[in-house]
Amino acid sequence: MAQGVKIVASSHYVPKDVVTNDDLATIMDTNDEWIQAHTGIKTRHVSLQGENTSDLATKAAQQAFEQTSLTPDDIDLIIVTTFTPDGLAPSTAALVQRNLQANNAWAYDISTACAGFVFGLSTADKFLKAGTAKHALVISAEVNSKMMDFHDRTSAVFFGDGAAAFILEASSENLVIAEDMHTIGNAEVVHSGLIAPLHELSENNSPQTTAFHQEGRQVFSEVERLIPKHISELLQKNGLAPDDIDYFIPHQANLRIIEMLAKRLQQPMSKFVTNVAKYGNTSSAGIAMGLDELRHHVSLQGKKVLLTGFGAGFTYGSILCQF
Structure with missing residues (x-):
């Protein structure tokens, strides 16, 4: 039984469309000075080309696989953390499993909002240390823009879309x-x-x-x-x-x-x-x-x-x- 876990590869992906504070000021009563003063945010990437959460998650994972000799067939477990899923069912993780053709992996979502990656990493760590899985893929992915009410300027100015994927391996090392x-x-x-x-x-x-x-x-x-x-x-x-x-x-x-x-x-x-x-x-x-x-x-x-x-x-x- 492995005593620990290590990170084999990681990557992140964001949609190509960049929305500035000035862009937001054209559709709501706000301005760049106010947003930067209150949030420190200057820009955000927003999915305007039809990419959903599973798409961002898949692309981040594909980029991570490019950094290692492992393939999706080597993955035993896929966890996607998100509170902006493609839908309630099937899980976003199941869609990623299909997209990657990770035929040997079982997959599910974790929904703990902004704490998601911490909870996802913790969960994968347990499966790998227990020997239930040898390789796990943990992805955090969000398309927050689709859930925003752009009349609500106190919320909408904060959020952007993005994803990151980590390939983990049971190891003698101990990450957590x-x-x-x-x-x-x-x-x-x-x-x-x-x-x-x-x-x-x-x-x-x-x-x-x-x-x-x-x-x-x-x-x-x-x-x-x-x-x-x-x-x-x-x-x-x-x-x-x-x-x-x-x-x-x-x-x-x-x-x-x-x-x-x-x-x-x-x-x-x-x-x-x-x-x-x-x-x-x-x-x-x-x-x-x-x-x-x-x-x-x-x-x-x-x-x-x-x-x-x-x-x-x-x-x-x-x-x-x-x-």
Whole structure:
């Protein structure tokens, strides 16, 4: 039985269409100065060419396979984390399995919103360590744009679309050395795609879903109240302090939240991986894209990297990685 897990390959993919703050200002009452001041976001990639979540996920995975001698037939397990699936059924992971022709893999989705990649990586780690799978594909993919109400300028300006894929292998190495997960069920703070039950039998019945909505100030307050303490306690339990971490990759909610976390943890922003300025908030894909970018830009050998996700639900968690 393998004692650990290692990353074999990773990649990320974003749609080609770039939407600037000025572009948004043409369809809603906002402007570049306000958006940058409040969020730090300058641009985001938006799926305007018909690409759905499974398409982004598939392309990210295909790029990852180009970096290794492994093929889709080598994959035993596919996990897709998303809260913007192609549909309720089949799962987005099943569609990716079909697209890749990963005929030996079983596949399913995980829906923990912006904490998705952390939960997906944690889940795959368990299957690989248990010997249930030898190779796993973990993908975080979101097409947030399709769930936005563009009359809601307090939400729509934040979000972009993207995906990242990681090929994992059971190994003598041990990528995940600590973790801590939490859920506080509260659909009032952030919700998306709610489907109301019937109230009467009618020939006009047809399912309707709600657009994404968040109470921005309350989200910020919850993050400020919970996440610095959560990180500090996880590190303390493992005999570490924030100074011992080489890189932090938090959920890319907006730049102001990340700056708040850095200040509360008394760490320089140079240790925080950010991509929110160019990609916007890509929900569960943001951390995964950040880790992929980091892997391809610096040597992580011997480094400690903390991944921290938080979002709708309210669901949050961290994974401490040792490279």
